[in-house]
Amino acid sequence: MADTNDMxxxxxxxxxxxxxxxxxxxxxxEVRRGEILGVVGGSGTGKSVLMRSILGLRRxxxxxxxxxxxxxxxxxxxxxxxxxxxxxxxxxxxxxxSSLSVGExxxxxxxxxxxxxxxxxxxxxxxxxxxxxxxxxxxxxxxPSQLSGGMxxxxxxxxxxxxxxxxxxxxxxxxxxxPIGAAAFDELIxxxxxxxxxxxxxxTHDLDTLYTICDRVAVLADKRVLVNAPxxxxxxxxxxxxxxxxxxxxxxAAREAGAGTMA
Ligand SMILES: Nc1ncnc2c1ncn2[C@@H]1O[C@H](COP(=O)(O)OP(=O)(O)OP(=O)(O)O)[C@@H](O)[C@H]1O
Numbered sequence: 001m002a003d004t005n006d007m008x009x010x011x012x013x014x015x016x017x018x019x020x021x022x023x024x025x026x027x028x029x030e031v032r033r034g035e036i037l038g039v040v041g042g043s044g045t046g047k048s049v050l051m052r053s054i055l056g057l058r059r060x061x062x063x064x065x066x067x068x069x070x071x072x073x074x075x076x077x078x079x080x081x082x083x084x085x086x087x088x089x090x091x092x093x094x095x096x097x098s099s100l101s102v103g104e105x106x107x108x109x110x111x112x113x114x115x116x117x118x119x120x121x122x123x124x125x126x127x128x129x130x131x132x133x134x135x136x137x138x139x140x141x142x143x144p145s146q147l148s149g150g151m152x153x154x155x156x157x158x159x160x161x162x163x164x165x166x167x168x169x170x171x172x173x174x175x176x177x178x179p180i181g182a183a184a185f186d187e188l189i190x191x192x193x194x195x196x197x198x199x200x201x202x203x204t205h206d207l208d209t210l211y212t213i214c215d216r217v218a219v220l221a222d223k224r225v226l227v228n229a230p231x232x233x234x235x236x237x238x239x240x241x242x243x244x245x246x247x248x249x250x251x252x253a254a255r256e257a258g259a260g261t262m263a
Contacts, residue, residue, distance in 0.1 A: 006033045008167060008199050009054060014063030016049050023049050025223040027063070036193055036200040037228075038210045041220030042241055047203045048092070050220070051169055054201070056083055068167065085113060088160030092171040094152045096144040102130060102155045103140035109162040126162070133158035134188050150181040154188075161192070168193075170202045174209055182206060186213050207246075207254035 009031035016024040023046040031037050039047050052058040054065055056072045065072035068086050070079050096105045106126035110117060117125075130140045133154040144152050153173060160168060173189065174182035190213045193200050204210065210217055210231055218228040219242055227237045235246045235255075245251060 007031065008033045008068050009201070010064075010066045011054070012064045014050075014053065014065065015061040016046060016053060016058070017061050022223055024053075024060070024063075027224040029218060029225045029228060031199060031201060032216075033199055034197060035215040036189070036202060036213055038214035038217045038231075039201065039203045039220065040205065040210065040217060040245070045220040046223070047220055048171060051089075051171060051201065051203060055087060055089065055169065056080065081113070084109075085163050086165050087167045087169060088163065088165040089169045090153070090156045090160045090171065090173055092175065094144070094156040096152065096155060096159070098144055101141050101143055102135070102147070102158070103127065105144070105155060106130060106140075106159045106162050109159065113163055126158075129158040129161050130155070132161060132192070134184075150177050150185065153177070153185060157188075161196075164196075166197070166199060168198045168200045170200065170204075172203055172205065174204065174206045179208075182208065183212075189213060207250055208257065211254050211257070 007030045009029070011027060011029040014024050014027040015022075027050070039050070041047055049058060053060045054067060054072055056074075059073060067083050070082050072083065074080065096102075097108070100108070103123060103126045106129050107122050110122050110125060114122075127137060127140050131137060135151060135154050135158065139147065139151060139155065144155060147155060170189070174185050177185060186209050189200065189202070192198060202209070202214065214231065216229060217231050217234045219226045219234060219237070219239075221239060221241050226239055226242070227234055234242065
Protein backbone atom coordinates (compact mmCIF):
# COMPACT_ATOMS: atom_id res chain seq x y z
CA MET A 1 0.00 0.00 0.00
CA ALA A 2 1.41 3.39 -0.99
CA ASP A 3 1.94 6.04 1.65
CA THR A 4 -1.20 8.16 1.90
CA ASN A 5 0.99 11.28 1.44
CA ASP A 6 1.62 9.99 -2.05
CA MET A 7 -2.02 10.50 -3.01
CA UNK A 8 -2.21 13.75 -4.94
CA UNK A 9 -5.93 13.43 -5.63
CA UNK A 10 -8.30 11.92 -3.11
CA UNK A 11 -12.01 11.55 -3.79
CA UNK A 12 -14.49 10.17 -1.29
CA UNK A 13 -18.23 9.64 -1.66
CA UNK A 14 -18.63 11.77 -4.79
CA UNK A 15 -22.16 12.29 -6.15
CA UNK A 16 -22.93 14.09 -9.40
CA UNK A 17 -26.49 14.44 -10.71
CA UNK A 18 -28.15 16.32 -13.53
CA UNK A 19 -31.82 16.51 -12.59
CA UNK A 20 -33.03 12.93 -12.40
CA UNK A 21 -29.89 11.56 -14.03
CA UNK A 22 -27.37 10.16 -11.55
CA UNK A 23 -23.89 10.21 -13.09
CA UNK A 24 -21.78 9.40 -10.01
CA UNK A 25 -22.91 7.87 -6.75
CA UNK A 26 -20.59 7.41 -3.81
CA UNK A 27 -17.54 7.37 -6.08
CA UNK A 28 -14.07 6.97 -4.53
CA UNK A 29 -10.78 7.46 -6.34
CA GLU A 30 -7.17 8.06 -5.45
CA VAL A 31 -4.41 9.18 -7.78
CA ARG A 32 -0.80 8.55 -6.72
CA ARG A 33 2.04 10.97 -7.12
CA GLY A 34 4.05 10.41 -10.29
CA GLU A 35 1.71 7.95 -11.96
CA ILE A 36 -0.06 8.06 -15.31
CA LEU A 37 -3.62 7.03 -14.50
CA GLY A 38 -5.74 6.03 -17.48
CA VAL A 39 -9.46 6.68 -16.92
CA VAL A 40 -11.78 4.61 -19.10
CA GLY A 41 -15.47 3.84 -19.27
CA GLY A 42 -18.32 3.68 -21.73
CA SER A 43 -19.64 6.83 -23.33
CA GLY A 44 -21.58 8.93 -20.83
CA THR A 45 -20.18 7.21 -17.72
CA GLY A 46 -19.02 10.60 -16.46
CA LYS A 47 -15.29 10.74 -17.17
CA SER A 48 -15.37 14.41 -18.18
CA VAL A 49 -17.74 15.30 -15.34
CA LEU A 50 -15.29 13.64 -12.94
CA MET A 51 -12.39 15.66 -14.35
CA ARG A 52 -14.37 18.90 -14.14
CA SER A 53 -15.28 18.12 -10.52
CA ILE A 54 -11.64 17.55 -9.60
CA LEU A 55 -10.65 20.84 -11.21
CA GLY A 56 -13.40 22.67 -9.34
CA LEU A 57 -15.14 23.59 -12.61
CA ARG A 58 -18.23 21.75 -11.48
CA ARG A 59 -19.59 21.65 -7.95
CA UNK A 60 -20.52 18.08 -7.09
CA UNK A 61 -23.75 17.26 -5.26
CA UNK A 62 -21.90 15.47 -2.47
CA UNK A 63 -18.49 14.14 -1.52
CA UNK A 64 -15.00 15.33 -0.80
CA UNK A 65 -12.25 16.02 -3.33
CA UNK A 66 -8.72 17.03 -2.39
CA UNK A 67 -6.18 18.13 -4.97
CA UNK A 68 -2.70 18.22 -3.43
CA UNK A 69 -4.29 18.84 -0.07
CA UNK A 70 -6.67 21.60 -1.25
CA UNK A 71 -10.45 21.16 -1.15
CA UNK A 72 -11.58 21.31 -4.79
CA UNK A 73 -14.94 22.72 -3.70
CA UNK A 74 -13.38 25.67 -1.90
CA UNK A 75 -14.35 29.10 -3.15
CA UNK A 76 -11.50 30.79 -1.30
CA UNK A 77 -9.42 32.74 -3.81
CA UNK A 78 -6.07 31.44 -2.53
CA UNK A 79 -7.31 27.85 -2.74
CA UNK A 80 -8.62 28.39 -6.28
CA UNK A 81 -5.32 29.94 -7.32
CA UNK A 82 -3.37 27.09 -5.81
CA UNK A 83 -5.41 24.49 -7.70
CA UNK A 84 -5.02 26.51 -10.89
CA UNK A 85 -1.24 26.68 -10.46
CA UNK A 86 -0.99 22.98 -9.63
CA UNK A 87 -2.99 21.74 -12.61
CA UNK A 88 -2.63 21.91 -16.37
CA UNK A 89 -5.47 20.77 -18.61
CA UNK A 90 -5.66 19.67 -22.21
CA UNK A 91 -9.37 19.67 -23.04
CA UNK A 92 -10.79 17.32 -25.64
CA UNK A 93 -11.09 19.97 -28.35
CA UNK A 94 -7.86 21.74 -27.39
CA UNK A 95 -9.91 24.77 -26.29
CA UNK A 96 -7.47 27.23 -27.84
CA UNK A 97 -8.53 30.83 -28.49
CA SER A 98 -8.89 30.92 -32.27
CA SER A 99 -8.04 34.61 -32.63
CA LEU A 100 -4.79 34.32 -30.65
CA SER A 101 -1.53 32.88 -31.93
CA VAL A 102 -0.17 29.71 -30.34
CA GLY A 103 2.34 31.76 -28.36
CA GLU A 104 -0.39 34.13 -27.13
CA UNK A 105 -2.53 31.15 -26.13
CA UNK A 106 0.33 29.74 -24.05
CA UNK A 107 0.82 33.16 -22.45
CA UNK A 108 -2.80 33.38 -21.21
CA UNK A 109 -2.21 31.44 -17.96
CA UNK A 110 1.16 33.18 -17.50
CA UNK A 111 -0.53 36.59 -17.71
CA UNK A 112 -3.20 35.53 -15.23
CA UNK A 113 -0.86 34.06 -12.66
CA UNK A 114 2.25 36.23 -13.22
CA UNK A 115 1.11 39.67 -14.45
CA UNK A 116 4.41 41.12 -13.20
CA UNK A 117 6.49 39.26 -15.81
CA UNK A 118 7.89 41.47 -18.61
CA UNK A 119 6.44 40.72 -22.07
CA UNK A 120 9.75 39.49 -23.48
CA UNK A 121 10.21 36.95 -20.71
CA UNK A 122 6.62 35.76 -21.09
CA UNK A 123 7.21 35.31 -24.81
CA UNK A 124 10.43 33.35 -24.16
CA UNK A 125 8.65 31.10 -21.67
CA UNK A 126 5.84 30.46 -24.18
CA UNK A 127 8.41 29.60 -26.85
CA UNK A 128 10.06 27.15 -24.48
CA UNK A 129 6.74 25.39 -23.80
CA UNK A 130 5.94 25.25 -27.51
CA UNK A 131 9.26 23.50 -28.13
CA UNK A 132 8.75 21.24 -25.12
CA UNK A 133 5.47 20.09 -26.68
CA UNK A 134 7.39 19.07 -29.79
CA UNK A 135 6.32 21.92 -32.06
CA UNK A 136 8.72 23.80 -34.33
CA UNK A 137 9.63 27.26 -33.05
CA UNK A 138 7.79 29.00 -35.91
CA UNK A 139 4.46 27.55 -34.66
CA UNK A 140 4.55 30.14 -31.89
CA UNK A 141 3.34 32.89 -34.23
CA UNK A 142 0.71 30.82 -36.05
CA UNK A 143 -3.01 30.81 -35.44
CA PRO A 144 -4.58 27.50 -34.35
CA SER A 145 -6.40 27.32 -37.72
CA GLN A 146 -3.01 27.23 -39.47
CA LEU A 147 -2.01 24.01 -37.67
CA SER A 148 -2.89 20.34 -38.21
CA GLY A 149 -5.06 18.56 -35.62
CA GLY A 150 -2.02 16.92 -34.06
CA MET A 151 -0.16 20.21 -33.86
CA UNK A 152 -3.18 21.87 -32.23
CA UNK A 153 -3.12 19.16 -29.56
CA UNK A 154 0.53 19.93 -28.96
CA UNK A 155 -0.27 23.63 -28.72
CA UNK A 156 -2.95 22.79 -26.13
CA UNK A 157 -0.37 20.73 -24.27
CA UNK A 158 2.11 23.63 -24.35
CA UNK A 159 -0.55 25.84 -22.76
CA UNK A 160 -1.37 23.16 -20.17
CA UNK A 161 2.33 23.16 -19.19
CA UNK A 162 2.64 26.95 -19.08
CA UNK A 163 2.71 27.19 -15.28
CA UNK A 164 4.88 24.08 -14.73
CA UNK A 165 2.03 22.26 -12.99
CA UNK A 166 2.82 19.02 -11.15
CA UNK A 167 -0.56 17.59 -12.22
CA UNK A 168 -1.60 17.21 -15.84
CA UNK A 169 -5.15 16.40 -17.01
CA UNK A 170 -5.66 15.11 -20.54
CA UNK A 171 -9.13 14.51 -21.98
CA UNK A 172 -8.86 12.04 -24.87
CA UNK A 173 -5.53 13.40 -26.15
CA UNK A 174 -5.21 10.95 -29.04
CA UNK A 175 -8.81 11.19 -30.29
CA UNK A 176 -8.87 12.23 -33.92
CA UNK A 177 -5.16 11.52 -34.51
CA UNK A 178 -3.96 8.93 -37.01
CA PRO A 179 -2.23 5.90 -35.42
CA ILE A 180 1.27 7.25 -36.05
CA GLY A 181 0.36 10.67 -34.66
CA ALA A 182 -1.34 9.03 -31.69
CA ALA A 183 1.71 6.88 -30.91
CA ALA A 184 3.96 9.95 -31.15
CA PHE A 185 1.69 11.85 -28.79
CA ASP A 186 1.73 8.94 -26.30
CA GLU A 187 5.51 8.97 -26.42
CA LEU A 188 5.58 12.71 -25.82
CA ILE A 189 3.34 12.37 -22.77
CA UNK A 190 5.53 9.63 -21.34
CA UNK A 191 8.73 11.58 -22.00
CA UNK A 192 7.36 14.73 -20.39
CA UNK A 193 5.90 12.82 -17.46
CA UNK A 194 9.29 11.27 -16.75
CA UNK A 195 11.34 14.40 -17.36
CA UNK A 196 9.11 16.70 -15.33
CA UNK A 197 7.94 14.19 -12.71
CA UNK A 198 4.29 14.82 -13.57
CA UNK A 199 1.22 13.04 -12.27
CA UNK A 200 -1.13 12.49 -15.20
CA UNK A 201 -4.91 11.95 -15.17
CA UNK A 202 -5.64 10.74 -18.66
CA UNK A 203 -9.15 10.10 -20.00
CA THR A 204 -9.01 7.87 -23.04
CA HIS A 205 -10.78 5.31 -25.20
CA ASP A 206 -7.46 4.41 -26.79
CA LEU A 207 -6.39 0.91 -25.81
CA ASP A 208 -2.90 1.43 -27.23
CA THR A 209 -2.42 4.40 -24.89
CA LEU A 210 -3.51 2.31 -21.92
CA TYR A 211 -1.14 -0.52 -22.74
CA THR A 212 1.86 1.60 -23.63
CA ILE A 213 2.01 4.46 -21.13
CA CYS A 214 -0.44 4.01 -18.22
CA ASP A 215 0.78 2.79 -14.82
CA ARG A 216 -2.75 2.12 -13.62
CA VAL A 217 -6.21 2.11 -15.11
CA ALA A 218 -9.42 3.27 -13.42
CA VAL A 219 -12.66 1.99 -14.92
CA LEU A 220 -15.85 4.03 -14.54
CA ALA A 221 -19.03 1.97 -14.62
CA ASP A 222 -22.20 1.68 -12.59
CA LYS A 223 -21.75 5.32 -11.41
CA ARG A 224 -18.47 4.67 -9.62
CA VAL A 225 -14.87 3.59 -10.06
CA LEU A 226 -15.23 -0.13 -10.47
CA VAL A 227 -11.53 -0.93 -10.30
CA ASN A 228 -8.29 1.08 -10.15
CA ALA A 229 -5.25 -1.12 -10.71
CA PRO A 230 -2.43 -2.04 -13.09
CA UNK A 231 -3.82 -3.06 -16.47
CA UNK A 232 -3.04 -6.77 -16.04
CA UNK A 233 -5.35 -6.82 -13.00
CA UNK A 234 -8.03 -4.70 -14.65
CA UNK A 235 -8.17 -7.04 -17.66
CA UNK A 236 -9.10 -9.89 -15.36
CA UNK A 237 -11.83 -7.95 -13.56
CA UNK A 238 -15.13 -9.77 -13.77
CA UNK A 239 -17.55 -7.21 -15.22
CA UNK A 240 -19.32 -7.33 -18.61
CA UNK A 241 -18.05 -3.94 -19.82
CA UNK A 242 -14.47 -4.64 -18.73
CA UNK A 243 -14.50 -8.03 -20.41
CA UNK A 244 -16.01 -6.69 -23.64
CA UNK A 245 -13.56 -3.76 -23.73
CA UNK A 246 -10.31 -5.56 -22.95
CA UNK A 247 -11.09 -8.89 -24.57
CA UNK A 248 -12.83 -7.67 -27.72
CA UNK A 249 -10.89 -7.65 -31.02
CA UNK A 250 -9.33 -4.24 -30.37
CA UNK A 251 -8.27 -5.14 -26.84
CA UNK A 252 -6.59 -8.29 -28.07
CA ALA A 253 -4.81 -6.39 -30.84
CA ALA A 254 -3.55 -3.69 -28.46
CA ARG A 255 -2.26 -6.28 -25.99
CA GLU A 256 -0.49 -8.28 -28.66
CA ALA A 257 0.96 -5.15 -30.26
CA GLY A 258 3.34 -4.65 -27.53
CA ALA A 259 1.87 -4.03 -24.30
CA GLY A 260 4.19 -2.02 -22.12
CA THR A 261 6.77 -1.44 -24.79
CA MET A 262 7.23 2.20 -23.88
CA ALA A 263 6.29 2.36 -20.20
N1 LIG B 1 -23.84 20.28 -18.16
C1 LIG B 1 -24.56 19.15 -18.24
N2 LIG B 1 -25.90 19.16 -18.15
C2 LIG B 1 -26.61 18.03 -18.21
N3 LIG B 1 -26.08 16.80 -18.35
C3 LIG B 1 -24.75 16.72 -18.46
C4 LIG B 1 -23.91 17.88 -18.40
N4 LIG B 1 -22.62 17.48 -18.51
C5 LIG B 1 -22.65 16.14 -18.64
N5 LIG B 1 -23.92 15.69 -18.60
C6 LIG B 1 -24.32 14.29 -18.70
O1 LIG B 1 -23.54 13.53 -17.81
C7 LIG B 1 -23.20 12.26 -18.39
C8 LIG B 1 -21.70 12.07 -18.33
O2 LIG B 1 -21.07 12.99 -19.26
P1 LIG B 1 -19.52 12.98 -19.54
O3 LIG B 1 -19.29 14.00 -20.60
O4 LIG B 1 -18.77 13.11 -18.28
O5 LIG B 1 -19.31 11.52 -20.13
P2 LIG B 1 -17.98 10.85 -20.64
O6 LIG B 1 -17.79 9.60 -19.86
O7 LIG B 1 -16.87 11.83 -20.63
O8 LIG B 1 -18.42 10.48 -22.13
P3 LIG B 1 -17.62 10.37 -23.53
O9 LIG B 1 -16.74 9.18 -23.42
O10 LIG B 1 -18.71 10.15 -24.52
O11 LIG B 1 -16.87 11.67 -23.72
C9 LIG B 1 -23.78 12.26 -19.80
O12 LIG B 1 -24.99 11.53 -19.80
C10 LIG B 1 -24.02 13.72 -20.08
O13 LIG B 1 -25.14 13.88 -20.93
